[in-house]
Amino acid sequence: VAFLDGQTLADIGEFGLIARISAILGERGAPGALEVGPGDDAAVIVLGEDPRVVATTDMLVEDRHFRRDWSSAYHIGRKAAAQNLADLEAMGARPVALLVGFGAPGTTQVRWAEDVARGLADEAAQAGASVAGGDTVGSERVTISVTAFGALDGRVPVTRAGARPGDVVRVAGRLGWSAAGLALLQHGDPVLIERHAGLVDFHRSPQPPYGAGRLAAEAGATAMIDVSDGLAADLQHVLDASGVGAEVDLSGWADDVLAAAAADLGVTSDAWQRTGGEEHALVVVAPPAATGVPGRAIGRIVDGSDIVWADGAALRSGFDHFGGST
Amino acid sequence: VAFLDGQTLADIGEFGLIARISAILGERGAPGALEVGPGDDAAVIVLGEDPRVVATTDMLVEDRHFRRDWSSAYHIGRKAAAQNLADLEAMGARPVALLVGFGAPGTTQVRWAEDVARGLADEAAQAGASVAGGDTVGSERVTISVTAFGALDGRVPVTRAGARPGDVVRVAGRLGWSAAGLALLQHGDPVLIERHAGLVDFHRSPQPPYGAGRLAAEAGATAMIDVSDGLAADLQHVLDASGVGAEVDLSGWADDVLAAAAADLGVTSDAWQRTGGEEHALVVVAPPAATGVPGRAIGRIVDGSDIVWADGAALRSGFDHFGGST
Numbered sequence: 001v002a003f004l005d006g007q008t009l010a011d012i013g014e015f016g017l018i019a020r021i022s023a024i025l026g027e028r029g030a031p032g033a034l035e036v037g038p039g040d041d042a043a044v045i046v047l048g049e050d051p052r053v054v055a056t057t058d059m060l061v062e063d064r065h066f067r068r069d070w071s072s073a074y075h076i077g078r079k080a081a082a083q084n085l086a087d088l089e090a091m092g093a094r095p096v097a098l099l100v101g102f103g104a105p106g107t108t109q110v111r112w113a114e115d116v117a118r119g120l121a122d123e124a125a126q127a128g129a130s131v132a133g134g135d136t137v138g139s140e141r142v143t144i145s146v147t148a149f150g151a152l153d154g155r156v157p158v159t160r161a162g163a164r165p166g167d168v169v170r171v172a173g174r175l176g177w178s179a180a181g182l183a184l185l186q187h188g189d190p191v192l193i194e195r196h197a198g199l200v201d202f203h204r205s206p207q208p209p210y211g212a213g214r215l216a217a218e219a220g221a222t223a224m225i226d227v228s229d230g231l232a233a234d235l236q237h238v239l240d241a242s243g244v245g246a247e248v249d250l251s252g253w254a255d256d257v258l259a260a261a262a263a264d265l266g267v268t269s270d271a272w273q274r275t276g277g278e279e280h281a282l283v284v285v286a287p288p289a290a291t292g293v294p295g296r297a298i299g300r301i302v303d304g305s306d307i308v309w310a311d312g313a314a315l316r317s318g319f320d321h322f323g324g325s326t
Numbered sequence: 327v328a329f330l331d332g333q334t335l336a337d338i339g340e341f342g343l344i345a346r347i348s349a350i351l352g353e354r355g356a357p358g359a360l361e362v363g364p365g366d367d368a369a370v371i372v373l374g375e376d377p378r379v380v381a382t383t384d385m386l387v388e389d390r391h392f393r394r395d396w397s398s399a400y401h402i403g404r405k406a407a408a409q410n411l412a413d414l415e416a417m418g419a420r421p422v423a424l425l426v427g428f429g430a431p432g433t434t435q436v437r438w439a440e441d442v443a444r445g446l447a448d449e450a451a452q453a454g455a456s457v458a459g460g461d462t463v464g465s466e467r468v469t470i471s472v473t474a475f476g477a478l479d480g481r482v483p484v485t486r487a488g489a490r491p492g493d494v495v496r497v498a499g500r501l502g503w504s505a506a507g508l509a510l511l512q513h514g515d516p517v518l519i520e521r522h523a524g525l526v527d528f529h530r531s532p533q534p535p536y537g538a539g540r541l542a543a544e545a546g547a548t549a550m551i552d553v554s555d556g557l558a559a560d561l562q563h564v565l566d567a568s569g570v571g572a573e574v575d576l577s578g579w580a581d582d583v584l585a586a587a588a589a590d591l592g593v594t595s596d597a598w599q600r601t602g603g604e605e606h607a608l609v610v611v612a613p614p615a616a617t618g619v620p621g622r623a624i625g626r627i628v629d630g631s632d633i634v635w636a637d638g639a640a641l642r643s644g645f646d647h648f649g650g651s652t
Contacts, residue, residue, distance in 0.1 A: 035378060035483065036417070036483055036485055039567075040417070040485045040486055040487075040567075041382060041413040041414075041416035041417055041486070041550070041551060041552055042380045042381055042382035042413045042414055042416070042417045042419065042474075042476070043380070043381050043382065044378055044379075044380050044381075044417065044478070044483045045378065045379045045380075045381055046377065046378050047373075047377040047378065047379060048377055049377055050377055051372065051373040051374055051375055051376055051377040051477075052361060052370055052371065052372050052373065053370075053371045053373060053379045053475060054368045054369070054370050054371075055368055055369050055370075055371055055423075055425055055458065055459075055473070055475065056367060056368035056369065056425070056459070057425040057426070057427050057459075057460055057461050057471070057473055058427065058461045059427035059428075059429050059461050059463045059465075059469070059471055060463075061429055061463055061464070061465045061469075064463065064464055064465070065463070087367040087368045088367075088368055090367035090368070091362070091366070091367055091368045091370065093368065097381075099381055099382070099383040099473055100383070101383050101384065101385035101427075101471045102385075103385050103387060103469065132381065133381075133382070133383075134383055135383050135384045135385050137385045137386075137387055137390065137391070138387070138390055139385075139387045139390070139467065139469065140466065140467060141465065141466060141467075143385070143387075143429065143465065143469055145383070145385055145427045145471035147381070147383055147425055147473040148368075149379060149381065150368070151377075152370070157361065157362055157370045159362055159366045160366055160367070161366075224367070225367060226367055241365075241366075
C-alpha cells in the first residue's frame with residue numbers, strides 16, 4: 001500500500017526489519033541446506049558429506065565500495081554476494097549459504113533495505129546458495145558485511161600456492177568489463193551509458209563464472225584466484241604464494257564489446273583488462289595435460305617471480321583500501 | 327622500535343596491516359581446525375566428523391556498540407569475539423573458528439588495530455577457536471564484523487523453539503554484571519570504577535560460560551538463548567518461538583558483587599539482572615528430569631505467552647539498534 005513506501009528503518013525498528021527481510025529471503029539454494037535458518041541464535045548450514053567449510057568475508061562501505069547514486073540497492077546486494085561467492089569458486093568450493101551483516105542509518109527507506117536483501121538472495125540463488133541469516137545494526141554509512149560458506153564435496157581446496165613452471169594460466173569469466181563500466185559512469189555521458197549498458201550493469205553487478213571453480217578443481221587446477229584487485233595484482237598474489245613467475249599475452253583476448261566502449265571513450269581497453277578490479281573473473285592455473293579446464297589460456301607459469309607481459313608492459317598495480325595505491 | 331609506535335593504517339596500507347595481523351593470530355584453537363588459514367581467497371575450516379556448520383554474525387559499530395574512550399582496543403576485540411561465540415554456545419555448538427571484517431579510518435594507529443586482533447585471538451582461544459581470516463577496509467567509524475563457526479559433533483542443535491510446560495529455566499554465567507559495569511562507567515566516579523573493577527571489566531569484555539552450551543545440549547536442553555538484549559527480552563524470544571509462558575523468580579540469585587555496586591550507586595541490582603544487555607549468559611531450558619544441566623534454576627515454563635515475575639513486576643524490554651526501544 002502506498003503509505004508504506006516512505007517508511008524508514010527507524011519507523012519499523014530492528015525486529016520489524018528482520019521480519020520484512022526474512023520474508024524475502026526464504027531458502028533458495030540446494031534443498032535441505034539450512035537445518036536452522038534465520039531467526040535463531042545461529043544458523044545451522046548443512047555442507048553435504050564433507051565436514052570442511054570454505055569460508056570468506058568481505059565488508060563493503062558506502063562511498064568506498066559502492067555509490068548509492070550509481071548503483072541501485074538491488075545491484076549493491078547482488079555485488080556484495082557475488083564478490084564473496086567468487087572467492088568460494090576460487091577455492092574450488094560449491095557455494096552453500098551466506099550470512100549478512102547490514103548497517104544503515106535509521107533514515108534509510110525500508111524499501112531500499114529490502115531491495116538489498118532481494119539482490120543478495122537472487123545472486124546467492126544463481127550460485128546455488130541460500131541466505132542463512134544475519135545481523136542488522138544502525139550505522140552512519142551503509143555497511144554490508146557478507147560471509148559466504150562453501151562445501152568441498154571431497155575435493156582438495158585449490159589455494160594460490162600450487163602453481164608450477166609449465167602450468168597454463170587461464171581466465172574464466174569477463175576481463176575488463178567492470179572497469180569499463182566504471183569508466184563510463186565516471187565519464188557520465190548518458191548516451192554512452194545507455195549504449196554500453198551491458199558493461200555498466202556488469203560494473204554494478206559483476207557476474208562470476210559460477211561452477212567454473214569446481215570444474216577447474218576437478219580438472220586438476222594447481223592454483224586459483226578471483227580477480228578482485230585486477231588481473232596484474234591478483235595473478236601476482238599467485239606468483240608470490242607459489243614462488244614462480246608468469247608470461248602473459250592478452251593479445252588474443254578479443255572482446256568487441258570492450259573495444260567499442262574504449263573507442264567511444266577514446267582510450268584502449270588494455271588497462272581495463274590488466275588492472276581493472278572487481279571483475280570477479282577466475283584465474284585458473286593448471287598443468288598443460290589437464291583436460292576440461294575452464295577459461296581462455298592467457299599465458300604460462302615460468303621460473304621467476306613476476307609477470308612478464310608479451311608486449312613488454314611493466315606494471316604491477318592494485319588498490320589499497322586505506323588510501324594510497326600499492 | 328619506538329618510531330613505529332605512531333604508524334597509522336594509511337602508512338602501512340591494507341597488505342601491511344594484513345601481514346601484521348596475521349603474525350598475531352596464528353592457529354590457537356583445536357589443532358588441525360584450519361586446513362587453509364588466513365591469506366588465501368577463503369579459509370578452509372575443519373569441523374570434525376559432522377558436516378554441519380553452526381554460524382552466526384554480528385556487526386559492531388563505534389559509538390553504538392562500544393566507545394573507544396571506555397574500552398581498550400583489546401577489550402573491544404574480546405567482546406566482539408565473545409558475543410558471537412556465545413551465540414554458538416546457545417545452539418549447543420563447539421566453537422571452531424572466527425572470520426573478522428575490520429573497517430577503520432586510515433588515521434587509526436596500527437598498534438590499536440593490532441590490539442583488537444589480539445583481543446579477538448585471545449577470546450577465541452579461550453573458547454577453543456582460531457581466527458581463520460578476514461577482511462580489512464577503510465571506513466569513517468571503526469566497524470567490526472565477526473562471523474563465528476561452530477561444530478555440532480553429532481548433537482541436535484538446540485533452538486529457541488523447543489521449550490515445553492514443566493521445563494526448568496536456568497541461567498549459566500553472570501547476570502547483571504555488564505549492566506552494572508556500564509552504570510559505573512556512566513556514573514564516572516573513578517573511585518567506584520576502581521572499587522568495582524570486576525564489573526567494569528566484565529562490561530568491557532563479558533565472559534560467556536564457554537562449554538556450558540555443549541553440556542546443556544548433551545543433558546537434553548529443549549531450548550537455549552544467549553542474553554544479549556537482556557534476560558526479559560531474550561527469554562521472551564524463547565517463549566514466542568516455543569508458544570509458552572514462564573514463571574521467573576530471581577529472589578534466590580544472590581550476588582554480593584552486584585549488591586555492593588548497587589549500594590554504592592544508590593540503586594538496586596534488580597533491573598541490571600532482568601534487562602541488562604550484553605551479559606552473554608546462557609538461558610537453558612530443560613526437562614526437570616534432565617541431569618547435568620549447567621546453570622542456576624530461575625523458574626519454569628508454563629502454559630501462556632509471557633514472563634510472570636514472582637514479585638509481580640511487569641516489564642518487557644529490549645534494545646532497538648535503529649533508535650527506539652521495543
